[in-house]
Amino acid sequence: AQSVTQLDSQVPVFEEAPVELRCNYSSSVSVYLFWYVQYPNQGLQLLLKYLSGSTLVKGINGFEAEFNKSQTSFHLRKPSVHISDTAEYFCAVIVTGGGNKLTFGTGTQLKVEL
């Protein structure tokens, strides 16, 4: 069975600093990868997705992620964060042949401080 690991449960960062949220997955078959963001007391919103093609994908709010097949990683990055980026971020994977079912990581709480 596939799994998704987000090693950092919390990431504190100062405003305007760069940030990287790490995501690793385990699967021996092709995967489709997603990052979602959840603001307090809200549902999840899609940030970006990798389905095929370029391994560097750009999403909303200035975020981007790079798919690295050899390292089975899909880290999320932003060059300069804003207070409004404070939220919880979830990495998720769909495994080919497994139906359209998402497996989520446990989430990373990004806290942006002044």
Place this chain on the structure above:
Amino acid sequence: DAGITQSPRHKVTETGTPVTLRCHQTENHRYMYWYRQDPGHGLRLIHYSYGVKDTDKGEVSDGYSVSRSKTEDFLLTLESATSSQTSVYFCAISGGRGPYNEQFFGPGTRLTVL
């Protein structure tokens, strides 16, 4: 925003009582999902549906049942609620032409079982 509503948004109930949560979509998407979100676990799939009257179990289906009699509605039932089912429940939908598509999430239902 995708047209997904969940009702109720908040519910407090007692152990042993039946509870039904409703997910309603206006997007005519084929797939619908129920997740629960708990601290330290991310989101975990309870049940999903790939068409009217077509449902299947997710990873945490014990104690839950679902029904889908119309494309737009997906019901989650706790036959006899337990305190371990206190959680935030999210409905999601997905569709599109490809076999794998991003999921869009509803606002969530916070359920407390006393």
